[in-house]
Amino acid sequence: MTGQALGLVSEFLLDLYRLQEPSEVLSTVDRYARRLAPCDLLVPALTDRPSGRVTLAGVPPAFADGYARHAAEDRARTAHLRPRHAGAVRLSEVVPAPVLHRSAIWSEVLRPHRIRHVMTTCLGENPRVTGVLKMIRLDAGRDFSDAExxxxxxxxxxxxxxxxxxxxxxxxxxxAGRFEAVCDRIAEGALLVTPAGRVLYRNARAQALCARYFGPAARRGPAGGAALPDALRPLL
Structure with a gap:
């Protein structure tokens, strides 16, 4: 791996671990993956494990439906999990071209949509869903390299x-949103306080009471460690 590629991977990982939304992870992976291994399409493919149903995101319905019908023929969909492939695998590594060109997935999905080269990498796996990312090159371009x-x-x-x-x-x-909604239905004021007297949470009723008796600074929800009003400390 070149120093430039290693630097880009380091930048990628620093950005990646700051994210808190799955959609942000996908968009960040899309942005960096296209720089690390240029491709025409980057498609998440999710398999519902109980039913085996496969869905693709961000592709034409005809492509998604055709792939779902023939997903069992896509050997790269699970090959990336094998130790010998270590997290990423090219379609050409698991299916020789002559075999691929005789398959239904080639004649009904890949060829009509001009898909020539595919690399599959892991997105996630849990008891409900297995997710992969399909990096796709169209037409007669070169296959993904070993370095990519x-x-x-x-x-x-x-x-x-x-x-x-x-x-x-x-x-x-x-x-947390459900907890807050339940607490706000309580008629009494509820405060979550540390032994040292720092307020961690207050519901809507507590907010109103604190604002009424101790000033407008009191806020509903997470309180960022605000101090409990002195008048309430004897209650600890």
Whole structure:
């Protein structure tokens, strides 16, 4: 790997681990992957594990429907998980061209949509969904090189972890929103306070009471470690 490519991977990973939304991870991967291994399309492919149903994002319906019908023929969809491929694999590595050109996925999906070269890398895997990213080159251009594959393989575990982290953050944010909604339905004021007297959370009723008796600085929701009003400290 060249120093320039290594520097770009380092920049990519620094950006990646700052993200808290799965959609942001995908857009960042798209931006950097096109610089690390130029391609015409970068397509997330998600497999619902209980049903086996495959969906593609950001492609024409005819392409998505055709791929879903023949996804079982796409050996690269799971080959990237094997240790010998270490996180990224070219379609040409797992299916020889003569075999590919006799397949239904070639005649009904790849050839009609001018897809000639595909590299698959990991996006994520959990009990519900297996996700991969398909990097696609159209028409008669060259296949992905060994160096491009190895660079993407180096980044693949980090993409997988960053995507899992972002999904976890999204679930935590949703849970926090539900907690807040429940607390706001309570008729009494509710404060979450540390033993040292720092306010971590207040519901809507507590906000109103604190604003009424202790001034307008009180805020609903996470309080950023604000101090409990002195008049309430004896209650600890």
């Amino acid at each position: 594959r190895d660079t993407l393989a180096l980044a693949a575990p980090h993409v997988r972890l960053a995507y899992a982290n972002a999904e976890a953050m999204r679930h935590l944010a949703a849970a």
